[in-house]
Amino acid sequence: MSVEKIIAKIEQNKEIYVEFLRTLIQSDSINPPGNEKNVALIIEDFLKEINIKTEIFPFGNNRANLIAYLNENFEGKNLLYNGHMDVVPPGSETEWKYPPFSALNKRNKIIFGRGTTDMKGGLAAMVIALKILKELKLETSGNLILNAVADEETGGKFGTGWCVKNPLKEIKCDFTIIGEATELNPLPKGIFVGEKGHLQVKIITYGISGHSGMPSMSKNAIYMMSEIIENLDKLDDYIPKTEPPMSMDKLKKLVNVVFPSEEIFERILKEQPDLQSIIHSLTTFSKALTMIKGGIKVNVIPDLCEAVLDIRLLPKQKSETIMKALQKLIEEDLGYLVKDQSTVISKKVFVELEIITDSEGSYWSEWEDSVDLQEFHDLVETIYEKKPFYFLLPASADAHYLRNDGFCPQTIIFGPGKGRTAHAIDENIEILDFIRAIKVYAIFAYKFLCTK
Numbered sequence: 001m002s003v004e005k006i007i008a009k010i011e012q013n014k015e016i017y018v019e020f021l022r023t024l025i026q027s028d029s030i031n032p033p034g035n036e037k038n039v040a041l042i043i044e045d046f047l048k049e050i051n052i053k054t055e056i057f058p059f060g061n062n063r064a065n066l067i068a069y070l071n072e073n074f075e076g077k078n079l080l081y082n083g084h085m086d087v088v089p090p091g092s093e094t095e096w097k098y099p100p101f102s103a104l105n106k107r108n109k110i111i112f113g114r115g116t117t118d119m120k121g122g123l124a125a126m127v128i129a130l131k132i133l134k135e136l137k138l139e140t141s142g143n144l145i146l147n148a149v150a151d152e153e154t155g156g157k158f159g160t161g162w163c164v165k166n167p168l169k170e171i172k173c174d175f176t177i178i179g180e181a182t183e184l185n186p187l188p189k190g191i192f193v194g195e196k197g198h199l200q201v202k203i204i205t206y207g208i209s210g211h212s213g214m215p216s217m218s219k220n221a222i223y224m225m226s227e228i229i230e231n232l233d234k235l236d237d238y239i240p241k242t243e244p245p246m247s248m249d250k251l252k253k254l255v256n257v258v259f260p261s262e263e264i265f266e267r268i269l270k271e272q273p274d275l276q277s278i279i280h281s282l283t284t285f286s287k288a289l290t291m292i293k294g295g296i297k298v299n300v301i302p303d304l305c306e307a308v309l310d311i312r313l314l315p316k317q318k319s320e321t322i323m324k325a326l327q328k329l330i331e332e333d334l335g336y337l338v339k340d341q342s343t344v345i346s347k348k349v350f351v352e353l354e355i356i357t358d359s360e361g362s363y364w365s366e367w368e369d370s371v372d373l374q375e376f377h378d379l380v381e382t383i384y385e386k387k388p389f390y391f392l393l394p395a396s397a398d399a400h401y402l403r404n405d406g407f408c409p410q411t412i413i414f415g416p417g418k419g420r421t422a423h424a425i426d427e428n429i430e431i432l433d434f435i436r437a438i439k440v441y442a443i444f445a446y447k448f449l450c451t452k
């Protein structure tokens with residue numbers, strides 16, 4: 001009966017929920033700089049109506065994290081819903097079909113705007129699920145904790161990272177869902193049990209400037225950089241082997257379940273090189289040189305060149321290992337001195353390595369034995385009328401803060417929205433997808449907290 005009540009409630013209040021989502025999208029939380037407190041205050045207001053205990057933890061300039069609880073009792077099972085409030089900048093607004101912060105509702109089917117998919121849709125659905133459980137006064141024995149966080153788009157240290165070490169620290173958490181979008185076109189909904197890590201490194205080469213008519217009297221920093229770039233592939237040999245959490249075969253098997261037959265899957269795989277490269281990227285570390293800058297004048301030998309290397313890590317692969325390998329390559333193979341942030345160097349020709357940002361990957365290794373996860377999977381199948389598939393997130397999210405260091409290894413990522421439109425022009429979310437996510441979050445929380 002209670003599940004029917006939840007569904008009926010959601011059907012009755014659809015319009016209110018869509019309007020709540022639109023209000024979140026319209027509120028400015030572009031990161032950098034953040035301003036997530038704007039979003040936190042709207043959530044607090046929405047939950048205040050029915051006396052849900054909400055705490056806002058402000059920091060910096062108009063930034064904040066938020067935690068809200070279904071009740072005050074943490075003795076039973078604790079379920080955590082995590083979603084980030086910040087969004088990436090909209091890019092060139094004139095390229096958007098509709099203004100990115102108008103949250104335009106097109107024919108009651110799709111909402112356009114920055115943050116629709118990534119991830120105010122998932123966040124709003126989680127907030128609403130909490131509200132519904134409270135409103136319906138359903139009998140539950142555990143607690144549902146909502147954690148709306150700042151800073152995800154710039155690494156998450158001040159958001160999920162901070163919350164796990166502070167207000168959430170004493171809570172024994174039994175299961176966590178992060179509401180990031182998990183639809184990887186052309187596949188249906190994914191349930192992600194692992195994520196990749198990342199490491200972005202700035203490489204700076206320091207040479208000696210001089211007249212370009214007498215190049216041998218100076219040391220060209222751009223040439224130094226080009227030597228490094230040409231040799232970058234050697235990195236693969238210098239990094240100790242890390243086993244991926246799943247093999248190519250296993251990943252293919254996981255995706256295979258959403259296709260009617262093996263043949264159809266193989267055909268789609270051939271026709272969709274994107275899908276192939278996603279699967280491949282999950283079994284290996286990758287690197288890409290993404291930015292480069294050097295030179296000041298047509299007739300001056302440059303003494304400085306900067307480049308950025310974007311590396312994606314497998315779970316368990318550490319930034320320090322990669323940094324050591326990079327240093328070995330530059331020092332031993334190319335013969336340049338490497339200066340890190342702590343050393344002082346008297347030489348004029350050297351290379352500096354600087355970590356811009358990094359995050360660990362993570363993986364819930366026991367996911368196949370979890371009854372809770374199986375129930376979640378079946379619920380998604382019922383609500384979405386399509387079998388979801390288990391997979392790994394090909395990018396990095398906040399899950400490592402929760403999974404690693406033992407806070408809650410049983411963390412999954414699942415949410416409304418299409419991965420492909422995240423961070424893109426004309427980002428959007430389907431209203432049906434959003435409503436279904438509310439149903440999944442609300443019903444799962446109810447069932448999870450009912451069982452002792």
Ligand SMILES: [Zn+2]
Binds near residue numbers: 084118119152180
């Ligand atoms: Zn996100």
